[in-house]
Amino acid sequence: MSQWKKGNDQAGLLAPARPAERLQVWEALNIAHDRVLAEDDAVFVMGEDVGLFGGSYRVTQGLYAKYGAWRVRDTPISENSFTGLGVGAALVGGRPVIELMTVNFALLAMDAIINMAAKMRYMSGGALRVPLVVRTPGGVARQLAAQHSQRLEHLFMNVPGLRVATPATPQDAYWQLRQAVRDDDPILLLEHELLYFREGAFDPEAEAPPMHAARVRREGGHFTLIAYSRMVEVALEAAEELAAEGIEAEVIDLRSLRPIDLVTLQDSVTKTHRALVVEEDCRFGGAGAEIAAALNERSFFELEAPVARVAGADVPTPYNGALEAASIPRPGDVAEAVREWMVG
Structure with missing residues (x-):
């Protein structure tokens, strides 16, 4: 010990x-x-x-x-x-x-x-x-x-x-x-x-990366999934579902929302040319909107489609369990959004 x-x-x-x-x-x-x-x-x-x-x-x-x-x-x-x-x-x-x-x-x-x-x-x-x-x-x-x-x-x-x-x-x-x-x-x-x-x-002696640096949690070449907090789990589950269909999604954990590590996001988009932001927060005026705008400004010529978003419903969170679950992104929602944008 x-x-x-x-x-x-x-x-x-x-x-x-x-x-x-x-x-x-x-x-x-x-x-x-x-x-x-x-x-x-x-x-x-x-x-x-x-x-x-x-x-x-x-x-x-x-x-x-x-x-x-x-x-x-x-x-x-x-x-x-x-x-x-x-x-x-x-x-x-x-x-x-x-x-x-x-x-x-x-x-x-x-x-x-x-x-x-x-x-x-x-x-x-x-x-x-x-x-x-x-x-x-x-x-x-x-x-x-x-x-x-x-x-x-x-x-x-x-x-x-x-x-x-x-x-x-x-x-x-x-x-x-x-x-x-x-x-x-x-x-x-x-x-x-x-x-x-x-x-x-967990390793208490491991060297820490910069506090606000994003990390690639899963490598992939077809699509970039950008998430933070619990939505990282959701994005990883969606990536596994997509991998069974031959779509390899790269999953990036932002780890920080101010500042946002746009360099890591740009590097990934340069490789995959498509990106989707997954957030539990409501879509309107959220982190996904900022990330999409920033990537469209900085990586416009690398993108084959606009940066997409999957987000929580723009409603107060319901108490009912089924409605609550439906109000936030689930792995299937993310996977389906990727399929749609891959076709598009």
Whole structure:
């Protein structure tokens, strides 16, 4: 057993039965929290139920016992207040990691995130830094209804001064949280509620790629599928379905929505000449619209067809399970869209 694994077992931070080579997303985030707290006394965690309860998705499990109430702080249900407190702490030398229980509650903290965190460095001429990390889960989970199933990345993408990362694997969740904590600018980590208990390969000592670099998850030469967060899984499943028909789709995990790694997307489109963006968010005014516009501007002569999009329905998410499932892209929807564009 590695020293890393043994140390976390003893701290009660990681379930002892889990092999170090494969972890679930929440476990990888838990280890990342542990390491950044151990490495820098300026780092602290703050949010609702992050302490005694260990986090709504177990992400902060064991941290309160190890680091105490000063470093792992439970807060009242007052998102704008404790996020604003985090901004203030960041301005005077702290490195707060704020957990918002769900992205739907981030609407209550918009003033602190957008008017304070994202603008301080610019408005001070670079004199002030805001090393603030805001973590929050979102997306369509399991019948949580319209007010708890929102995808709000389109709101945050449009905020100069704020960066947005979207980890889809345990390894990326670990890397991107650690990178975000070390950065001097405010960074939002948008996690997906259905990914916390997904298992994947994990190596805590592997060298991390740049935080906002996209990654090719599957090689292919006929079509480029561009996705982020849980839609990476959907795109990969669609690619397997298409491969059985002789269509080899390349799947790119964006990993970041601000900035977007357009170079990797351009390289793929140069090879495949066709692209489709898969997003759980609504189609109107979303990430897919920005990516399609940017690729059409930058890779127009490489494209054999306009950049296509498959996205969530432009409706509040239904509570009914069947309607909920129909409101977001499924592998079959993506595969069918590719077939249509290949013919076109």
